[in-house]
Amino acid sequence: MDVAHALKLALSTGRVKIGLTESLASAGAGEAKLLVVSATCPEEKLRKDSKWGTVPVYHYEGSASELGAACGKPFPISTLAIIDAGSSAILGIENQ
Secondary structure, eight states, rough: HHHHHHHHHHHHHSEEEESSSHHHHHHHHHOOEEEOOTTSSSSSSHHHOOTTTTEEEOOOOSSSHHHHHHOOOSSSEEEEEEEETTTTTTGGGOOO
């Protein structure tokens, strides 16, 4: 699966929260279906764990700047939460 394509599709057709604070709030509220975490995320626990509570965590291999670029954004993204994947198959990456 092309992760960058899946992320862009989720951002354009689904509901996604960008940023550490927004992502953790979504996970805490039970809204998030998947957290995508960059290798440079400031939250160490997220960088190491495969789940945040009951929410699966996908560890993006690149930095926050690379994750931002993969999402088509001109700014770094350390963490994002997938609330609704829309037309994307992004939820399938959690087991990779």
